[in-house]
Amino acid sequence: MSAISTVDVGGAAPYRIEIGPGLLGDGARLAAQARGRHALLISDRHVAPLYAHGVEAALRAARPDLHLATHVMPAGESHKTLACFGEAIEALAELGATRDATVYALGGGVVGDLAGFAAACWMRGVDCVQLPTTLLSMVDSSVGGKTAVDIPQGKNLVGAFHPPRAVIADTAALRTLPARELRAGLAEVIKYGALGDPLFFQWLEAEREALLASDDHALAEAIARSCAHKAGIVERDPLEKGERALLNLGHTFGHAVEAEQGYSGDGRDALNHGEAVAVGMVLAARLSAMLGMAPDADTERLRALLDAYGLPTALPAGLAPEALLARMRLDKKNLAGRLRLVLWRGIGRAEVVPGVDEARVLDVLAG
Template identity: 65%
Template sequence: MTRTVHVELGSRRYPIHIGSGLLEDPQLIASTLGGRHVMVLSDANVAPHYADRVLAALGERVHALHVLPPGEAEKTLARFAEVMEAMARLRASRDATLVALGGGVIGDLGGFAAACWMRGIRFVQLPTTLLAMVDSSVGGKTAVDLPAGKNLVGAFHQPSAVLIDTDTLATLPDRELRAGLAEVVKYGAIFDADFLAWLEQYADALLAREPAALAEAIARSCRHKAEVVARDETEQGERALLNFGHTFGHALETEVGYHDLLHGEAVAIGMVCAARLSARLGRAPEADAARLAVLLDRMGLPIAPPPGLDPERLLAHMRLDKKNLSGALRLILWRGTGQAELVSGVDEAEVLAVWREALSG
């Protein structure tokens, strides 16, 4: 059974198709494309499994496959330039389509390339990781990283369609699956207490990759994401809530150089830190922070930062977060489960205390 969720953006409305065997449906893939030129962007982990299926759906179109090394460390301006050169070799016109086949790195980088080639062309997301399925493939946030911080160079550029083939999760390493579950938990934490309770009930089924449980978790997550994006496409208000845990998490990723922590792992630690800061500031119950930590730990995710990091350096990375205004920290905190909020002017001393507590074990 295929489920479809729509992102309602007026004339730019687009579908998120969720189901088994979607990459085996050439008509569905072909229906998402524009003109005769197609660039398929993937990485060396994903392409050997799925690229041939996508290329077979392109028919007589003029196409190219560009394969990047895997990993967050490849989401750079240099790799972006490499994709631009590949588009030039393809002689892609303004009605071309870029197809992003892979995880969040490929989706983010591919979407940014599509936003920039000839000032914007069509692109399609074919996410193959759980994290990309429930988060980065939906909503049109595209970017690359700099040494100074994550996602600092980018653009809002919505896809024309998102095709989530749940069969691709069969080749996903266990660690990547757990990292994706962090983003799933996030939706329950910030929007939907009932969903968080459902995740507590079905945690073992999700870790065992039971198809019905995974499809339900993906669909519910995408529905939350689609509703928020429709109301606040460019993150002027409510959409910022989706960054719960991300300011802490991005600081960790930047400090360790995008190598030692997966994005979802960093977000899991960040959500625990944000919940503990909320409790420390008297905004939320400590019991809710503890409940969140227990669920993330049960899903095999880290809930404390790697030892030996400098809390002052982590705080410095947080000062470069895109949500900050006029040099003052703005963080996504909560009033407890299902009640996130954007808080301005957060006292840096309190943030530093949370980092020190987390690093002390």
């Protein structure tokens, strides 16, 4: 097995992120995270046929005494719902899962968010091991312990902070990832450079061809650097009281787009999460320039990089600015009814800006 990269997340509930190829078949590594005799593997209909059987076999070989069940949910953001959450809870009940049970979340961000939320709620909290299979989930949703489901009024409005027991990212899983999903994950990677690391941003400009070609070394480097950035911020601000909000660069705009499209980004005509974040980052940069906070040249450099990675940089047609603004008013970062957005002073210098003028936001949304 190739060398494994590790990133340690500290704080009150420390855990380790392990990154490398072949980890989903490493039964000893997977089983070491199960403290009790019950484990529920949660996956979806896209990922389960590819990897669930292998993970089950590896766990059973390493822990023959483990009472293991698998729950397969429908795939896609449109199924990150209270109804599907309830089905995951029922699966834990049918297993007879005790307080030392472990939930293994095998899949992308939807599975990780929903399975993590189920683990947070079952008996007021059992262990969750994140097994991300997409680049987006490896660099973002599996790290940090934010779990949630969507409701029609907005994305991730029902959830809990529940740090994982471990994150085990098998980079070999990225070989089966569709090109669109790879690009969506790279949007979140670019975000880390944009919000706080201009040298990483420059590296991403230089390594575009290798990353888009799914070069193992380049992807492992991008994942490790992204996770290290997020781990440092999460450790300092685990409950998003301050600095952690910076990780939402582009997300307030992006989440509004996803909600307005009805979370249908797993189809062809709507943006998926990474694509929506790419558009959101450009909108946040344009707003920053409009407010005199940042140079137009940095907005153009960000737009050019996202465009070079094949990501969208403009709002889809047919979305009303007023409707998007109404969605943005539900964002969890807002205070006292005023918009609180993550903007920037230029590449690598993001900051949280309270009391943003809604008229200026509408101007940006209207193009």
